[in-house]
Amino acid sequence: MPVPHDIPAEAELWDAYAESAFKDDAEPGFCWTRYVGHGPGPELLGNPRSVLEIGCGTGRALAHLALRGITAHGVDLSPVMVKKCSERWADTGAVFACQEVLEWLAAPGGDYDAIYSIFGAAWFADPGRLFPRVRARLNPGGVLVFSQPPAIPGAYGLQGMYKGGFAGRVRFTYRYSYRPAVWERLVTRSGFAAA
Secondary structure (H helix, E strand, C coil): CCCCCCHHHHHHHHHHHHHHHCCCCCCCCCCCCCCCCCCCCHHHHCCCCEEEEECCCCCHHHHHHHCCCCEEEEEECCHHHHHHHHHHCHHHCCEEEECCHHHHHHCCCCCEEEEEEECCHHHHCCHHHHHHHHHHCEEEEEEEEEECCCCCCCCCEEEEEEEEECCEEEEEEEEEECCHHHHHHHHHHCCCCCC
16 A cells, blocks of 8 residues: 655655755766766666656756756756756756656656666655656666665665754655665566566
């Protein structure tokens, strides 16, 4: 049974995050981890003509891809983050939308050669609902790529995550943490082939 997310409250949590995470002097950059120069880069996406980043956060990765001539769209739950990204990266051609990702993917719209998430919506949306919707929006041969921290050993599945509390009003959201083999099953059950 899906957990009912409180979307307005979660948007408020991500707005608070936007105030601390977004840097006006940030440069475009693409990194799957928190460590610059660690691991692979955008080559995991193949050679897409169009991409969608779900949970696009600061927009740095989208700006990086847009500057390479790729049609780059991003969706994020935070109105604050989307406004900041739209202003900061306006000259790159990247396009940002503010909406809950499951609703956005279910609405009529374009398809993409690659859909990806870097510590974004693939970590925070119910994978049983998310992955089939992602699959439906990919062009033939399209790819889904996502990264996030590994699950805490022994703490798997749906988990709550707090922000604040000791230093202000408590805000929370849910995240989904699984072992790699479980993520693989969730993805393949949604119609994706194993890489």
